[in-house]
Amino acid sequence: MSRKKILWVVHCDDVNGFLESARQYGATGVAIHADNNVKKAIGVFHAAGMAVYGWRRPSALRDAAMREARQAVDLFAHGLDGYYVGPEGAPGQANWDWDRPGLAELATMFCETVCGAANGRPFGVTSHYRAMAKHPHLPWAAFFEHATVLLPQAWWCGGRGKAGHGNPAEHYALSIKLWEAAGGEHDLIVPMAGQLDKATAAEITAYAAKATSEGVEDLHFYADQPSVKPAVRAAVRKA
Incomplete structure (x- = not known):
């Protein structure tokens, strides 16, 4: 399976530092909050062969x-790979x-404006799982209606501790079920993992295995945090 691995970040003051971190994770691309200097990031990450997505x-x-x-x-217009x-x-x-x-x-006005500029590049929707x-x-x-990828936040852990039973595979499957119930097309649904500084290596492995079992490539x-354990970084790299 040819797999994309996208690393999301809220704050990106040090673009080159984030690039080095993304390399350590084996990321193929990054999603950077639009309040940052995304234009600078586009040049830096493209030079390293990685895609850059904006999010907000x-x-x-x-x-x-x-x-x-x-x-x-x-x-x-400055080369963003998706939004x-x-x-x-x-x-x-x-x-x-x-x-x-x-x-x-x-919502329609927003999506039509962005998708018109995307010109076929990915336009995703993310929200509560x-x-x-x-x-x-x-x-x-x-x-x-406008999305090319649907990204439920299937987080089994976060800033407030474990969510639900804290089971990555369970959250993965439930997010697919509930986003389909909301009208999402099954083949577009790509559940997201939670905060890496709250996850274990075994949980990352379980998340990746569930994606494989569902036929999901990405x-x-x-997000990226300095306190992420080396074993978790390794699990992401291996996933």
Whole structure:
């Protein structure tokens, strides 16, 4: 199986340092939050033979959301290899809360703007692995209609400890089931792993094995932290 391994990061102040880290993981590409200097990263990582994707949790307010969409358009013009959008629910925070009725039109505008610039390059959607079971009013259909890859956050561990039973394979399978129930196309679903500094090497191996059993080629890991154990780095490299 020819496998892509994408390493996601929120903060990327040291592009060359992140490149070295990505090499240690055996990554084939990186997903960098759009607030960073992604244009610089594109040049650095492309020179090293790695793909660069942008990602963002978009605003749920029209002006801000479309400003973010135009930023993605500009990044595509500078060689971006793909873009991932991450709508979430945020009760009481209008700027971030996509789990409200009436936002399908804005979601469509955002996606059409970005996809027009992508010109066939990947456009992904990432969000909570429970999909409509967690955010019933989020405009899933509008986002899914434009997506070329669906990235449920099938995290079995994170900043608050274990999620559910803390079982990577169980979360992997459940995320597929719930994203299909929300209208996602099975063959587009690529569940993401959780925070590498909270995972064990055995869990990474189990995550990769479940992907193989589901016929999924790509692996996505979130995020790069200095405290990741060497055994976990090795497991990601081997996956």
